[in-house]
Amino acid sequence: MAAVLSAPSPLTATLPEDVVLRAEDLHTHFIVGERAAKSVDGVTLTVRRGETLAVVGESGSGKSVTSLSIMRLLAHPGRIVRGKILYRMRDGTVVDLATLPEKRMRAIRGKEIAMIFQEPMTSLNPLYTVGDQIMEMIRLHEPVSRHEARQRARQMLELVEIPAAEKRLDQYPHEMSGGMRQRVMIALALSCNPALLIADEPTTALDVTIQAQILDLMRRLQRDIGMSILFITHNLGVVAEIAHEVAVMYAGRVVEQAPVEALFARPRHPYTKGLLACIPNPERDRAADGARLMLNPIPGNVPSVLNLPPGCTYAPRCPLVEPRCEGEAPGLVPAGPGHLSRCFRHELL
Amino acid sequence: MNHSPSPQGGDVLLSVRNLSKRFHTASGPVKAVEDVSFDVGRGRIVGIVGESGSGKTTAGRCILRLVEPSEGEAVFDGVDLFKLPEKALRAYRRRMQIIFQDPYSSLNPRMRVGDIIGEAIDTHGLAKGAARQARIADLLARVGLSPEHARRYPHEFSGGQRQRIGIARALAVEPELIVADEPVSALDVSVQAQVLNLIQELQKELGLTMLFISHDLTVVEYLCDDIVVLYLGRIMEQGPSREVYANPRHPYTKALLSTAPIPDPTVRRERVILQGDIPSPLDPPSGCVFRTRCPFAIEACAKAVPPRESVSPSHSVACIRQAELATLATQKVTA
Amino acid sequence: MAAVSIAPAPRITTLILQRKTLAIGLAVILAIALFALLAPLIAPYAPNKLSIVNRLKPPSGTYFFGTDEFGRDIFSRTIYAGRLSLTVGAAATVFAGVIGITLGLVAGFFRRADTVIARIVDAMMAFPDILLAIALVAALGPSLATVIVALGIVYAPRLARIVRASTLVIRELPYVEAARALGVPTWRIMTRHVLRNLVSPILVQATFIFAYAMLAEASLSFLGVGVSPEIPTWGTMIASGRQYVGQADWMTIFPGVAIILSVLSLQLVGDGLRDLLDPRLRKDL
């Protein structure tokens, strides 16, 4: 156990100053009897201070399990079986969340790292007013009076641009629209000033015009408060709008991490490239005479986490596959400035 | 009555006129669709876009008489579907089909795939015995599955495969018109592209006409020949999709197009971020339903429902300020 | 329901034997039924043979289950009683099933019928079961058939309610809408798409009704409006044994055990059938 006492932790030196969170070769499995669902099977990613790291991947690629591992909120029988989750606390010390005792974890949730989810209705308690829920959160972490907490709660609603904040404090979640509830979730998450916000598909359930409002709000809050964001999504369009850095996940692994411009300009992993080709693009997909051209889908399906192929997990669908890929798993290697790729043949791209 | 511009190509398969649907709920009537008119040319794909609750699904279900419309007509190949008695409608059911969004709830979990497709064949007595089996095998092959899959149950398939089964069921009766209600929205991007390709192939091969309901503007731009933009049950703008995407005239269309995320971080667009939420359809705003969120709303917008104005032979807009706003925009460019 | 399967059906016996609980449940209930059926061959005494000298004898080698207050052999009576108890339970369940499922489906599908059916069902469920049964038997005249009919009517609303509620949910699902879009006739949608997906809740409820019906029959007999008292049923046996609890517990214990065994085994069968009929749970195919 990497118990961090008063002395500076030996871990502190291992994390560069500007890095808030770094997962190293994280493995989270769900073990039922003989079978292990390897939902997260080698995730390495880095979140820098004040920046947004977008984690993008198709459903089942392990995005949510990664975020729940970081928060240590995994449901039974999920377990972190290997790897480190280094986190730099606000006071500068570095802890390994993967092994931190539950008691210390509780002090970190909400206060250091906060989380928002895709469906705001299920993560807000329908029986309490939103004001009560924000006040409870504040008073859980800070010794303030009810009155003070209410003031703060109102300020939080104003911060997330909810009109008539004072009146909204006394409303129940079901009295609000989806976009409004997501704002409340953000207010709740930010009420204790976390250094890192994990947002798991926060706009997926929303309409585009409301999604634009929420993305705009998150960008503004980041600029004003300077928090770091781990933003999970399956939408590459949203990634392009919000991210500084991008980590692409496939079948439980990060297959590529790069600054956002670099990733879109020149993806260095065949999966990322294939994913981008799947999204219709009116310029690319129309012939000169305006006729539609066919899309270039990735063949086949995502493999089951119960039965991952040996070697490179993308090999069954990869156009660049060679014999070596099927026997040996590629590591995450540098493929350009700040660019990492988990592919033997990334030079070809 | 006001006639909507007909699409290029002339031959109209389906013509919807003044369609309205009100649901009577405990809290009062919900105006799900109000006075919607548009034409669907034979062999064309018409996209219906709009935010959640704008009435896309309801419009599609009314046309297929899966819910009873409150008003209007839907003339399919010369016959008003809304006037047909249930018996006569059955013959038309064969000519129009539907594909659903949710690949899970759209297939009966207790029926084998062969029986799901077979039910369509049996209902219209299209084939029996060996011919029926051959037809099922052929349909499965056509949507990229194998004949052995007929024996399996829906839960044994992935989302994309289930969507293919739903498409095979719809094709089994050789329809002319297909209403596809968000057929790829629930699918992952890589699978979505596979299904979009399949839809296009089938459309070309079989000469299908499609009503493609979606909230994904990128997909609609790629796939659809024409587009109808709905907001709170009413049409805001309609026309050939290339024209509408290149030159959106309604403030709502502009906002919608400018906020659709594009997978390219180097594109810096001028975004029109709308304020507030869609109003409740229980109590829609008077006049222009969009006025509560429109950045250009003026007093006159509250007075009357804006009439449809043509901006080109097949492109029309329901906004009283559209001409004025168009000149404003060009002035800005020249200035 | 002419679901033409393409696959050769796996042998039903194999399917049953693969499921231990289903096999055990079936074995027990079949054994009980067999005992009842072959009662004249198995029972050592006639069920109504009096023997005042041997009254209230505890279980022994001569009287396996002891004797009652008239010296009748409890073992023989228990076996004979199974004939009527099982018949009443099964017949009442089937009767309740036919009425309840039909009413539930119709109410779930046709709004106009629903208002009428819902009102009747609510009214019937407002009465205590037994009171309603007594009234019905009294009106129809007591006999085996009327007891079955009355209990069927009494328990039908429970099924109707469950079927109606689920029908309202299922009929809104896209696969039902797809069938409507294809022009599939309503009655076929009801059976193929709705009823087939209601098998599990119906089976669960049916096992309950079976048990309730057997017990209710006992109460009716006890109150003198049931099947004629010469014919023993488990219910009447328990009813008469009640006065001797503490003194001759075997009078109630053995018929009680028979009821419990029947109900438990039926529940095992119900659970097993539910799994067997649900392709999602049928992994081994």
Ligand SMILES: Nc1ncnc2c1ncn2[C@@H]1O[C@H](COP(=O)(O)OP(=O)(O)OP(=O)(O)O)[C@@H](O)[C@H]1O
């Ligand atoms: N059966 C119904 N009873 C009452 N109101 C309904 C019913 N069906 C739809 N509505 C209402 O009608 C309006 C239009 O709904 P509809 O489902 O057509 O929207 P949509 O554009 O398809 O939305 P989405 O993108 O969410 O699918 C909504 O306000 C909805 O709540």
Ligand SMILES: Nc1ncnc2c1ncn2[C@@H]1O[C@H](COP(=O)(O)OP(=O)(O)O)[C@@H](O)[C@H]1O
């Ligand atoms: N509680 C659980 N038990 C078993 N497997 C799980 C559990 N939660 C998630 N998984 C599996 O882990 C994989 C990754 O899931 P998730 O992280 O939720 O994917 P996503 O990238 O869509 O967020 C999936 O295959 C999922 O089935």
Ligand code: SF4
């Ligand atoms: S390692 Fe091989 S199979 Fe894997 S992505 Fe690279 S080329 Fe394709």
Ligand code: SF4
């Ligand atoms: S009519 Fe008025 S409110 Fe409606 S879109 Fe035009 S300017 Fe905006």
Ligand SMILES: [Mg+2]
């Ligand atoms: Mg997820």
Ligand SMILES: [Mg+2]
């Ligand atoms: Mg819809």
